Amino acid sequence: xxxxxxxxxxxxxxxxxxxxxxxxxxxxxxxxxxxxxxxxxxxxxxxxxxxxxxxxxxxxxxxxxxxxxxxxxxxxxxxxxxxxxxxxxxxxxxxxxxxxxxxxxxxxxxxxxxxxxxxxxxxxxxxxxxxxxxxxxxxxxxxxxxxxxxxxxxxxxxxxxxxxxxxxxxxxxxxxxxxxxxxxxxxxxxxxxxxxxxxxxxxxxxxxxxxxxxxxxxxxxxxxxxxxxxxxxxxxxxxxxxxxxxxxxxxxxxxxxxxxxxxxxxxxxxxxxxxxxxxxxxxxxxxxxxxxxxxxxxxxxx
Numbered sequence: 001x002x003x004x005x006x007x008x009x010x011x012x013x014x015x016x017x018x019x020x021x022x023x024x025x026x027x028x029x030x031x032x033x034x035x036x037x038x039x040x041x042x043x044x045x046x047x048x049x050x051x052x053x054x055x056x057x058x059x060x061x062x063x064x065x066x067x068x069x070x071x072x073x074x075x076x077x078x079x080x081x082x083x084x085x086x087x088x089x090x091x092x093x094x095x096x097x098x099x100x101x102x103x104x105x106x107x108x109x110x111x112x113x114x115x116x117x118x119x120x121x122x123x124x125x126x127x128x129x130x131x132x133x134x135x136x137x138x139x140x141x142x143x144x145x146x147x148x149x150x151x152x153x154x155x156x157x158x159x160x161x162x163x164x165x166x167x168x169x170x171x172x173x174x175x176x177x178x179x180x181x182x183x184x185x186x187x188x189x190x191x192x193x194x195x196x197x198x199x200x201x202x203x204x205x206x207x208x209x210x211x212x213x214x215x216x217x218x219x220x221x222x223x224x225x226x227x228x229x230x231x232x233x234x235x236x237x238x239x240x241x242x243x244x245x246x247x248x249x250x251x252x253x254x255x256x257x258x259x260x261x262x263x264x265x266x267x268x269x270x271x272x273x274x275x276x277x278x279x280x281x282x283x284x285x286x287x288x289x290x291x292x293x294x295x296x297x298x299x300x301x302x
Contacts, residue, residue, distance in 0.1 A: 001065045003058055003106075004300030005072040006113060006292070008253075009088035009140025010190070012050060013292060014057045016065065017300035021124055023293055025064065027057050047094055055103050069107040071302035072096065073116035073295040075143060077158050081110060084158070087176040088141045109302040112159050114143025115152060116298030117252050117288065122147050124297075125289040130248040134240055135288075136163065137295075139253035141176075142184035142236075146244055164188070168235045186232035189254040195225045208257060215261070230265045237266070238275035245278065252288030259287045 001024070006013045016025040031046065054072075061067055074096070076086030081097035083089075097108045118127070118135035127133040127147060137143040142164030146153045154160055164184030165177055172181025185191060196215060197204055199222055206214075215222065237249065255262070267285045270276065288294050 001061075002068050002300040003061055003070045004116075004296035004298070005054060005070065006116070006295030006299060007050060007072065007074045007089070008113065008292075008295070009075055012053060013296050014054065014061075015293070015296040015300065016061045016067075017297060021120070021297050021301070023296060025061065026293075026296070027060075029053050046089065047091060047096075051096065051099050054100060058100075058104050058106070067106060069109070069300075069302075070100075070104065071116070071299035072108065072110040073113035073299040074110060075113045075141060077162075078110055078112050079158060081108075083110070090176075111299065111302055112143065113137065113295050113299075114161075115145050115154075115159055116302070117143075117290075117294035118145035118147060118298070119152060119301065120290055120294040120298040121250055121252070121288050122150070122152075125294065126250045126286045127248060130246075130284070132244065132246045133248045133250065134244055134246040136237070136240075136249065136251045137253035138187060138189045138233075138251055138255035140190045141188050143253075144240075146246070163236075163240065166236065166239060168232065168239070183232075183236040186229075187236050189258060192225070192229045192258070193254075195229070196222050199225060208254075212257065226261070226265070230262065230269050233262075233266055234269040234273060234275055238270060238273075241270070241283075242277045248284040248286065250286050250288050252291060252294055254292070256287045256291045263287060 002017045004015045004017050011028055011030045013028050015023040017023055074083055075088050077084040081095055083091055083094045083096055085092050097110055100108055114137045121127045131149050133147045135145045144161050144163030165182045167181045168183050169181035173185045174180055175182035175185045270283055
């Protein structure tokens with residue numbers, strides 16, 4: 001058995017994964033309240049909380065079965081065993097692997113979360129039948145990967161493809177990275193949810209299923225928010241299509257839970273607007289088959 005860990009912008013998922021990529025056990029912990037305050041104290045607390053939750057869960061899994069190795073998917077820039085920068089976690093230059101190895105005697109590898117999820121979808125998921133594919137995670141932020149004939153493309157110095165930090169609005173909203181107008185500030189599913197919650201005067205602690213139920217009965221009150229979100233998504237994704245000309249685009253992350261109300265509108269906007277340089281009759285636009293589990297499965301295979 002292998003352990004896959006997906007550290008997202010709002011929660012951690014840890015799975016015990018078999019040789020076929022099936023998750024046999026899974027534990028999750030929500031950390032969103034820990035990242036809203038940008039103080040250094042809270043950042044340190046967050047690192048400690050993440051580290052201790054991982055150590056505790058790994059030890060629990062080791063009691064259940066023989067564990068070969070651990071893989072960790074993290075949002076942001078990774079180099080060797082270190083998180084160089086994760087703006088949505090507020091973490092810089094943190095050697096997570098080194099801290100884990102103080103208590104865990106297992107091989108541990110770490111990689112960008114979107115790349116891990118993309119590998120899963122490319123091997124056994126929604127991308128497996130395509131040669132030039134674009135994978136996006138729309139969650140707290142936006143991550144991405146481009147796969148060309150089975151090879152996950154990356155730069156020489158870092159893995160790159162920081163799709164969430166492409167600027168789509170000049171002098172737009174402040175992003176956690178320090179720039180203004182970044183794609184993830186407008187296109188992350190968290191940005192959409194926050195606007196809906198504020199419009200409907202709901203608590204930001206509202207569970208996802210309850211929020212979706214309220215959205216379904218309040219479409220007339222938030223139709224402009226949906227249209228604006230689709231417009232922003234279409235701008236960001238059309239830029240990527242114009243660059244990579246993919247055969248298929250797959251979207252994962254929290255967006256997958258809202259696809260029934262957003263995916264069709266997004267596809268229509270891409271096809272019927274003037275955003276694409278090379279016009280298309282159709283676009284293969286799909287939701288990730290493994291949803292938020294893709295990161296866990298991909299990490300376990302590192």
